[in-house]
Amino acid sequence: MGHRAFKDRLYSEFATIAKALANPHRLELLDLLAQGARSVEDLAREADLTLANASAHLQVLRRARLVEREKRGLNVVYRLADPAVFTLWRTLRDVGTARLAEIDRLVATYISERQSLEAIDRDELQRRLVAGSVQVIDVRPALEYRQGHIAGARSIPVTELARRLAELPRDREIVAYCRGPYCVYADEAVSLLRRHGFRARRLRDGFPEWRAAGYPVEVSGETPARGRHRPTPRT
Amino acid sequence: MGHRAFKDRLYSEFATIAKALANPHRLELLDLLAQGARSVEDLAREADLTLANASAHLQVLRRARLVEREKRGLNVVYRLADPAVFTLWRTLRDVGTARLAEIDRLVATYISERQSLEAIDRDELQRRLVAGSVQVIDVRPALEYRQGHIAGARSIPVTELARRLAELPRDREIVAYCRGPYCVYADEAVSLLRRHGFRARRLRDGFPEWRAAGYPVEVSGETPARGRHRPTPRT
């Protein structure tokens, strides 16, 4: 093997990883998988893909060794192969945020309130959690909460928030968080809470970033795979 | 704009960056640009591409805002748009190294000696540089050395090493470095030096990683653009 052939093969290997990331649907799937393991059916529903298409994209990720899968009954559950895969997606996201003006424009257009509402960052939230001066709510779907959430957070999916306002304190600030910096659930939650007179802010980013930074996390032992049935009791 | 349209556009933006990385030649170009700014001609020669093809690939990187360019006389000089771009490439490379067994296999096949020769890492090298117990040589092309090198290193391009052995000490260990962990120049240099009875090792990674980690760097003021002519005296 010549010097050139070696280089070509080496860079081609690295490019297979980049190719796996080079599709918007696959990035969305990775973002979902960063919340926890999920079935193909579930991923397809969340990402608005047909089952066959979601399956095909997941296989591309799998061939690049970015995700792994495991059969559980009728379902196949996919998970990130390594925490480094989340780091990679996050680094890509950060470069996009820093370099592409279009991203700021999109966020400003779709979440017009975001500029006016200051977000809280991880270390301030952790200090206030310890001090007990804040109520943290996880507004992601309950399945994601069960697979891992900020220690001390309550699960109130954004879809249920309007009818569960009575559960929330009026004497303490409420902090809502969701999947990540571009997830809108927390923005919607904060907006709703403020309209009802609560003091509320969002966490600047989401649960995967909190966990990656090593802050305390809790898990409610439940298995992720299920279609319309109840989760199977254990592995 | 609906929720789905927002997500689609957002992930598509992030995917443009991944798409720019999703080609082996473009990764090689980024790796070269991590050494310093260079002309299209120079990049094409180093990466074994036609001028038109190199130009096309550089424009893909430019549209993704990963590189910037500047006209200098007849040449167009490209540079990384941001140190974060190197971080991204490096994170991608690290995930590849960790996840793809094929990469290990390739390196073991092409650089069979690498396993047997232990590399030195950055902080040990820095300590020994300060102590003066080591001679560091930069075996990259002289142009790359001039644009930035490890403080205290001498430039001896690997192509000139065989006829410049007399310049090197026999009483101290020699550490050779080049472009990065997969660059073979340092391996070739170490191999040659050992055959001639020198004590020699390679730095585990290369100059861009050294600089990114904040270790001391020196620059010899010279402009990067030139074809077959002498460099223009100043900017």
Added chain:
DNA sequence: ATCATGATCAATAGATATTTTGATTAGTGT
């Protein structure tokens, strides 16, 4: 002015990716 050079552009052919459709496989429950 004229020419040579570095870079880009435009057009094209060939190779890869993506999505959909319908068929098939593996596992569950009756």
Added chain:
DNA sequence: ACACTAATCAAAATATCTATTGATCATGAT
């Protein structure tokens, strides 16, 4: 055994990417 479901596979249509060719443009040298 039978029906049902989740997932994958195979094939095909479409879209996108890549490399090459030759033309064009800007710049610097003569």
